[in-house]
Amino acid sequence: MRTWRASSTRMPFPKESRRFRLLVIAGTGVLLLVLAAVSLCSGSASIPLDEVVRALFGGDQTEKFYQIVQFVRLPRTLAAILAGGALAVAGTILQAVLGNALASPNIIGVNAGAGLFTILLAAFFPQLIWFTPLAAFLGALAAALLVYFLAQKTGASRMTILLSGIAVSSFLGAVTDGVITLVPDTQAGRFAFLIGGFSGVSMDSLKLASLCILIGIGAALLFSYDLNVLTLGEETASTLGMRAGLTRMVFLILAALLAGSAISFAGLLGFVGLIVPHAARFFVGQDHRYLLALCALLGGAFTLLCDLLARVLFAPFELPVGIVLSFLGAPFFLYLLFKRKRGRLHD
Amino acid sequence: MIELRQVCAGYPGKEILHEVSVTFPKGQVTGIIGPNGCGKTTLLKTAARLLKPLSGEVLLEGRPVSGFAPKEFARRVAVLPQSRAVPSITVASFVMHGRFPYLGFPRTPAKADWEKVDEALEQIGLAAYRHRSLSELSGGERQKVYLAMLLAQDAEVLLLDEPTTYLDINHQLELLGLVRKLNETGKTVVMVMHDLSQALRFSHGIILMQEGEIAAQGPAGDVYESGKINEVFHVRSQRMQSEERIHYLFY
Numbered sequence: 009m010r011t012w013r014a015s016s017t018r019m020p021f022p023k024e025s026r027r028f029r030l031l032v033i034a035g036t037g038v039l040l041l042v043l044a045a046v047s048l049c050s051g052s053a054s055i056p057l058d059e060v061v062r063a064l065f066g067g068d069q070t071e072k073f074y075q076i077v078q079f080v081r082l083p084r085t086l087a088a089i090l091a092g093g094a095l096a097v098a099g100t101i102l103q104a105v106l107g108n109a110l111a112s113p114n115i116i117g118v119n120a121g122a123g124l125f126t127i128l129l130a131a132f133f134p135q136l137i138w139f140t141p142l143a144a145f146l147g148a149l150a151a152a153l154l155v156y157f158l159a160q161k162t163g164a165s166r167m168t169i170l171l172s173g174i175a176v177s178s179f180l181g182a183v184t185d186g187v188i189t190l191v192p193d194t195q196a197g198r199f200a201f202l203i204g205g206f207s208g209v210s211m212d213s214l215k216l217a218s219l220c221i222l223i224g225i226g227a228a229l230l231f232s233y234d235l236n237v238l239t240l241g242e243e244t245a246s247t248l249g250m251r252a253g254l255t256r257m258v259f260l261i262l263a264a265l266l267a268g269s270a271i272s273f274a275g276l277l278g279f280v281g282l283i284v285p286h287a288a289r290f291f292v293g294q295d296h297r298y299l300l301a302l303c304a305l306l307g308g309a310f311t312l313l314c315d316l317l318a319r320v321l322f323a324p325f326e327l328p329v330g331i332v333l334s335f336l337g338a339p340f341f342l343y344l345l346f347k348r349k350r351g352r353l354h355d
Numbered sequence: 356m357i358e359l360r361q362v363c364a365g366y367p368g369k370e371i372l373h374e375v376s377v378t379f380p381k382g383q384v385t386g387i388i389g390p391n392g393c394g395k396t397t398l399l400k401t402a403a404r405l406l407k408p409l410s411g412e413v414l415l416e417g418r419p420v421s422g423f424a425p426k427e428f429a430r431r432v433a434v435l436p437q438s439r440a441v442p443s444i445t446v447a448s449f450v451m452h453g454r455f456p457y458l459g460f461p462r463t464p465a466k467a468d469w470e471k472v473d474e475a476l477e478q479i480g481l482a483a484y485r486h487r488s489l490s491e492l493s494g495g496e497r498q499k500v501y502l503a504m505l506l507a508q509d510a511e512v513l514l515l516d517e518p519t520t521y522l523d524i525n526h527q528l529e530l531l532g533l534v535r536k537l538n539e540t541g542k543t544v545v546m547v548m549h550d551l552s553q554a555l556r557f558s559h560g561i562i563l564m565q566e567g568e569i570a571a572q573g574p575a576g577d578v579y580e581s582g583k584i585n586e587v588f589h590v591r592s593q594r595m596q597s598e599e600r601i602h603y604l605f606y
Binding site: 025230233234236237239240241243244246247248249250251289293294295 | 400403404405425426427428429430432433434436438439440442443444445448452453455456458461462486488508
């Protein structure tokens with residue numbers, strides 16, 4: 009009987025080695041912690057790190073620093089980390105499930121679906137505002153399923169999925185604008201919602217959404233190997249004994265849960281779900297057992313960095329983080345399109 | 356042994372196979388040939404349970420294939436599909452996908468699974484590529500890695516849809532030689548093929564298809580002798596005997 013000699017074999021492709029990938033994930037985790045510390049310390053008033061630590065773990069509740077950290081910066085920092093992680097993981101899942109490297113929650117209409125349902129809730133059932141995460145999830149799911157079935161009916165090519173998503177996104181966006189125009193009460197705060205940002209986030213508004221995000225990311229990590237098999241194509245996955253259709257649907261629901269939960273408190277943040285999976289793939293390849301974990305951390309770190317930039321670039325004025333993300337995301341999307349045109353985008 | 360009895364199959368509104376009855380004998384290499392669009396891939400997909408027959412039945416070892424659980428079927432029948440994704444993962448990780456039918460939750464491969472992967476890579480001659488990225492390999496090497504994945508699946512029956520597509524002649528012959536070696540270890544092999552000479556050379560039995568029906572089936576030499584291949588493809592042919600083997604020339 010031959011023995012497993014993986015450990016004794018030289019690794020000519022270190023980027024694909026388990027140790028390298030774990031190192032990248034751990035390094036990103038450290039980066040996220042550093043950025044979180046900077047985010048808690050920075051703002052219109054700088055707070056020393058030791059004061060931040062004191063405010064986080066007790067301290068005098070009447071103190072100014074305590075109130076700034078606990079009621080403003082901590083919710084904002086957590087919101088950026090959770091939303092970024094959730095959207096990046098949702099983007100990775102959508103790219104794998106739809107077999108399209110250009111898929112991401114904002115491009116294929118998932119964000120627009122979540123946005124429409126939250127606006128509808130605010131317009132017609134304002135007393136049920138606590139159910140915003142649920143409405144966002146249902147909207148995201150409806151849009152994802154609509155794009156999926158439209159693409160299935162018309163051939164499911166990469167371009168079809170993209171075009172279906174753009175059509176669904178435009179349609180849902182138009183309905184959203186219509187509702188905002190016809191029900192002016194929803195207008196307050198909707199501008200910020202449509203652009204996306206974390207300035208008004210409170211710990212209360214994060215509770216349910218963060219629970220959904222943690223469950224969603226946990227489930228995605230747990231089933232990450234199945235996502236690897238699914239990326240071989242539905243036929244190959246079926247011949248390997250997977251119930252491919254069912255698995256694909258479960259992952260679509262997970263992506264919708266993640267994107268919808270993030271959008272419920274962060275608004276329509278664009279491009280995180282597109283940029284981060286590609287950057288993460290550059291470091292750890294396409295093995296989703298590592299890719300999803302890295303995306304969760306890198307998505308959080310990237311969004312937090314963009315939020316920091318949004319706060320400091322034009323201080324004392326503040327940009328919504330959605331604007332910074334779109335500034336970075338739109339050129340990146342074009343870059344991917346050109347790269348695809350040249351035939352170098354194989355995923 | 357896989358058997359199709361009076362099978363009609365195809366897609367909504369378009370029947371491609373018309374009451375086809377064929378048997379893929381155990382321990383043999385069967386080549387499926389026929390002009391473009393005659394239903395070769397549909398026949399293979401129906402046997403592989405990827406397409407549900409519109410009527411008739413497909414049996415594996417006498418049992419209807421629909422009665423097998425997906426993983427149970429995958430442990431018996433491995434399939435090389437026509438379109439093959441090339442993810443950017445290591446060769447070993449890719450071949451490990453072949454162990455999916457054996458992995459419980461949470462899909463953590465055991466030492467025995469890694470041993471199967473190593474054995475498959477060794478058998479296919481790619482042991483040194485274990486840690487290479489699949490996307491860095493040539494077309495011929497990728498095809499062999501796919502075959503290694505099928506081997507890791509440890510199934511008795513291999514269904515291969517155009518295994519030599521996009522390969523140069525050297526790699527085609529190497530791959531078909533490998534397939535024959537696998538057959539010598541007891542595997543039943545069914546291949547959809549375009550190259551008639553290679554199909555006759557590397558298969559024990561031939562199934563010749565025409566417009567969704569079986570035009571001829573039987574031992575490769577007998578099907579050639581019947582003249583049906585020339586008739587179906589509208590070609591002429593010549594059989595030549597060299598010192599080593601019989602060669603078939605179609606023109």
